[in-house]
Amino acid sequence: MTRPPAGPQTLLRSLNARAILEALARRGPLTRAELMGETGLSRTAVTQVLRMLETGEAVASAGVDRATHGPAATRVSLHPSLGCAAAVHIDHHAASVAIIDATGRVLAERTGPFPAMGDLSDRVDAVTALIGTALTPAGGPLRVAVVGVPGIVTRSGEIRDDQGPDGGAFRSALTTRLGCDVRMENDVNLAALAELAGTVATDLESFALLMIDDGLGAGIVIDGSLQRGSGGIAGEVMYLPHPDLPVGAPVLNEVVVADLALTNDRDPEAPLRLHLDAALEGDAAAIEMMAELARRLVLVAGGITLVVDPAAYILAGDAAHPAFVDAVRQAADDVAHLLPLAFRVSSFGREATLVGAVSEATAVLRETVFSAVLTRTDRTPR
Known part of the structure; x- marks a missing residue:
């Protein structure tokens, strides 16, 4: 039994064609029977649309499916062109x-x-x-x-x-x-969008991703939508007012890392990654550096919580390093009696x-x- 037209034929063809294209993009090469299962379309509709798409060089043959029982069926895929x-x-x-x-x-x-x-x-x-x-x-x-x-x-x-x-x-x-x-x-916004499809934030309707890549930035997701702000400024948390710093001074960036390294008798020219690795190996001076950097990040998270109240914070970039994660959780525990904060580690780390x-x-x-x-x-x- 064929489906009755649900509107003008051109619109119906377009809807059916898009459904097939989306299925091929989502699943890869499929047989006609598999396309019927993916789209809910009849065999006649699938055959007609595929003929149209083949003529337009939108799909191409992708070999024969010999894995299933019964006669071999030709698979189709999106056209490389x-x-x-x-x-x-x-x-x-x-x-x-x-x-x-x-x-x-x-x-x-x-x-x-x-x-x-x-x-x-x-x-x-x-x-x-x-x-x-x-x-x-x-x-x-x-x-x-x-x-x-x-x-x-x-x-x-x-x-x-x-x-x-x-x-x-x-x-x-x-x-x-x-x-x-x-x-x-x-x-940082792209890193936050990555987490929407990852495994760490699947149960979160809202979260803030905090990423360290030279500087500190945030990607804020509320009700499943990334918040960019009217001018793209949302999430520029590196310059949030900080109790210990002059207004406009960076909370956490490469200059801050160099200053803390100098204060703790470590190499101010070394990148943060080397200090993180040293902290993980038990270097006392590097651990002290991480404690201060983590305290600053937790204060930033506290400020964000008081404004948008995300369910959790996801640490990405260098903030996902195990030594820094440990320091952040310790700093969060120190203020938990005032403001509970939940931290998770990015699904993708530095690749987010x-x-x-x-x-x-x-x-x-x-x-x-x-x-x-x-x-x-x-x-x-x-």
């Missing part, structure tokens, strides 16, 4: 790139140095070179790039960091060089931003290519 996306994480020292297809499968990864203080062309060259070396013909053309950066990012893609506001110049230059849509996002960029790039790529496919097939004569 639909293209791929680039997920990019830029920090103060390096850039990492993952090339993905519409299923979210990572096709290639590259990491290289990034001239954080260089001029615009140097930074654009660094990112485009990494993406260029990672792209493969099998992945199809590049359709979109999602780029996570430190600093404040507005809805229009403008960045404000240590070098000041860029007026959208970096995004514009990348768009021109890559020849595709470029989406900019704050690195890139994981979030991959997730966002996958979603944007699917919407971009599926909308293009449906527009094209709707114009195809029947």
